[in-house]
Amino acid sequence: MRYLLELTQKQEYGQIPVANEEDQIEYIIQGNLDNPNHTLYLKRFTGKEIGRLYTDGNGIISSYTIDVVNHSLVKVKRLNNKVANLFYVTRLNYIVTGSIKKGSYKFLFGLKKVATVKTVIRNEGVVLICDIDRPEDVPFILLCATLFTQWHTTPLRLPTFPPVGRKYNVNFN
Incomplete structure (x- = not known):
């Protein structure tokens, strides 16, 4: 199954x-992770919540928890290794x-591939x-992909400048 996550938020x-x-x-x-109290929500198009991802950070290094309906809690942990940058998703192994x-x-x-993500x-x-092999993995992979993207990309916010040559007046009379 292939899913496309469009990260450019036009009006949404x-x-x-x-x-x-x-x-x-x-x-x-929905949501973002720019604050420790924030959460990502995965919902069906109809609005029914399927799962959520939130930080359970204690200290400098925070870990993340994925809570999917009718499934036990899953943690996303970073395995610090000098050779490779690996992440581990608990319970799903x-x-x-x-x-x-x-x-x-x-x-x-x-050694078996269960999903791939390409930007x-x-x-x-x-x-x-996101190419996902098993339907039961869809919420976990979609939430993890969004988490990893938020870790390594920042939205580009360009300043808004006034038109050149325009003069502003603060006289209210």
């Missing part, structure tokens, strides 16, 4: 639409390998392409 601030293979919006990811910074990584269960530039902007 705080929401990332998730389209399926037929380009129909199937899920919405997935190791995330590849380059998150370069936008191409995969989820492995042992591409399209006309709409930055798009994450």
Whole structure:
């Protein structure tokens, strides 16, 4: 199953639409993680919540928890290694390998690949392409992909300048 996460938020601030293979919006990811109290919500297009990802940070290094309906809690942990930058998804026993910074990584269960994520530039902007093998992994992979993207990209905010040559007046009379 292939899902597309369009990260360019045209008029849908705080929401990332998730389209399926037929380009129909199937899920919405809402929220952001710029504050320890914030949460990402994965909802069906109808508004029904499927899962959430939140930080349970204690101290400098924070870990993240994924809470999916009818499933036990799953943690996302970073395995600090000088040779490789690996992440581990507990309970599911997935190791995330590849380059998150370069936008191409995969989820492995042992030696078996269960999902891949690629970042591409399209006309709409930055798009994450998630190829997920098993339907029960969809909420976990979509939330993890959004988390990793928020770790390694920052939204570009350009300043708004007044038109050149325009003079401003503060006289109210």
